Amino acid sequence: MFETLKKAPVDKIFKLLGEFRADERDEKIDLGIGVFKDKNKQTPIMRAVKKAEKQIFDEQTTKTYVGVSGNRGFCDSVSDLVFGDSVDKSAIRSVQAPGGTGSLWVLLTLIARARPNGKVYVSDPSWPNHWPMCELAGLEPNFYPYFDAKTGKVKFEEMMATLDGLTSDDSVLLHACCHNPTGANLTNEQWDIVAKSLKKTGAFALVDSAYLGFGEGLEEDAYGLRKLASELDEMMLAFSASKNFGLYRERVGVAFCITKNPEQADIAFSQMGNIVRASFSQPPDHGAEIVRVIMADPALRAEWEAELKDMREFIVRIREKLALAIRERSNSSNFDFLTEHMGMFSLLGLSKEQVDKIKKEDAIYMLDDSRISIAGIPENEIGKVADAIVSALR
Ligand SMILES: Cc1ncc(COP(=O)(O)O)c(C=O)c1O
Structure with missing residues (x-):
């Protein structure tokens, strides 16, 4: 039966994740997958979620x-x-x-x-x-x-x-x-x-x-x-x-x-x-x-909203720092759009060749169309990401 089929196309996000995991360089950075990462490169469980889970664990009486x-x-x-x-x-x-x-x-x-x-x-x-x-x-x-x-x-x-x-x-x-x-x-x-x-x-x-x-x-x-x-x-x-x-x-x-x-x-x-x-x-x-x-629960909801605000502000801060770091290195405001963009992602507008160069030389992984997950950039490595982008553009 399966001889009638061909392999299905691989989702490009999961293909990139596979390449990232196979890369043995310690300094590698994954800007592919769209998950929020905090300054410790972790995707945390939100505090309000943990508390709600505990409440459910204690109080739920059925799994019907x-x-x-x-x-x-x-x-x-x-x-x-x-x-x-x-x-x-x-x-x-x-x-x-x-x-x-x-x-x-x-x-x-x-x-x-x-x-x-x-x-x-x-x-x-x-x-x-x-x-x-x-x-x-x-x-x-x-x-x-x-x-x-x-x-x-x-x-x-x-x-x-x-x-x-x-x-x-x-x-x-x-x-x-x-x-x-x-x-x-x-x-x-x-x-x-x-x-x-x-x-x-x-x-x-x-x-x-x-x-x-x-x-x-x-x-x-x-x-x-x-x-x-x-x-x-x-x-x-x-x-x-x-x-x-x-x-x-x-x-x-x-x-x-x-x-x-x-x-x-x-x-x-x-x-x-x-x-x-x-x-x-x-x-x-x-x-x-x-x-x-x-x-x-008003208290849990307030806690969730506060944590969501922290995540949002973290992303805004990374955007501002990355735009500034690129401006300082390139002497141009061409990437200032990063601060106007919102949410987890930005499309940098790099060619596939430039994306490949950054992957090969700097161990920084982004999608082929140059989409980066802003929330995936470790705050202490913004300079490294900016260096890689500016050097790929030269
Ligand atoms: C635009 C958009 N729609 C839908 C989804 C699906 O999200 P979920 O993981 O909840 O299925 C995503 C996830 O990346 C997304 O970016």
């Missing part, structure tokens, strides 16, 4: 199934967190899914049920999993222009020229904040323009929120998705708690549908449940229960 739609207290608390009061909750339906990826899977599959072979427009570039996930769901991915590697900024006019030309048969996948891989984001005014365009064309919006709280703050980062939720009759949102709660391996996410009326909301909910049942039957509970406990 939670049901197809998952942990309802968890889904409702995430709904309040992301949407605030931007939308009438009676039109929202949600199911829990394994991570942001599982949530995207449920939603893309639902789009494909509503619009078989429909076109989904994703940013150029985007998180590498968006494109294959659209294909696997039975949808046709296309790009909309997004990033100008020469300036490090969003090509907003070109992006809008594509979005304005869409029809009500099309769907658009937007990053809520902290765009992956580029780090370049829409301003609030630009989100207003996007909302207006989607309203006019009727193109359907699917928003991917994997980094809420990593940009400017929980409220600030929700501006765009709330704008769409308040302006559009219908949309979808995939939420991941992997990064902002540091629950990566627990696989915690929520798939949301906002619909035109409660009748359609019930249809969407039954369809999402049907997809969950046929895909993985029920989501894992442990991570979701951790988030539910944190969100329900």
Whole structure:
């Protein structure tokens, strides 16, 4: 049977991780994988998470199934967190899914049920999993222009020229904040323009929120998705708690549908449940229960928010220091865009040859398209990273 198949393409992030692990140089630095690392190069378990876990360990009395739609207290608390009061909750339906990826899977599959072979427009570039996930769901991915590697900024006019030309048969996948891989984001005014365009064309919006709280703050980062939720009759949102709660391996996410009326909301909910049942039957509970406990306890929630703020400020500090270190070494402000970017990643705009040179000569690993995980740069090695970038540019 397997002779009919070829090896599947390797995910470039995990391929790079394999190369990094095989490198025997002690001084190696991994800027590939998107996980937060503190000054000790560790990905810590957040304090509020540890406390919630302990509470669950002491108080949980059963491990029986939670049901197809998952942990309802968890889904409702995430709904309040992301949407605030931007939308009438009676039109929202949600199911829990394994991570942001599982949530995207449920939603893309639902789009494909509503619009078989429909076109989904994703940013150029985007998180590498968006494109294959659209294909696997039975949808046709296309790009909309997004990033100008020469300036490090969003090509907003070109992006809008594509979005304005869409029809009500099309769907658009937007990053809520902290765009992956580029780090370049829409301003609030630009989100207003996007909302207006989607309203006019009727193109359907699917928003991917994997980094809420990593940009400017929980409220600030929700501006765009709330704008769409308040302006559009219908949309979808995939939420991941992997990064902002540091629950990566627990696989915690929520798939949301906002619909035109409660009748359609019930249809969407039954369809999402049907997809969950046929895909993985029920989501894992442990991570979701951790988030539910944190969100329900004012002291734990305050502790979580404070720790998230620390992570955000750490990333901002690394961005500023790296931009400064490159400026000092190169006498140019060409990399100042690093301080305008937000979230874990920035795309440096280096060629594949330059990326390979840095890997070979400096043992610094970044993706071939020169995406770096800012949160992966050890604070005491910023100078080394800056040296490597400047030397590759010569
Ligand atoms: C843009 C984007 N969407 C979704 C995800 C998926 O996150 P999860 O690990 O929760 O599946 C990621 C993770 O890197 C991401 O960067």
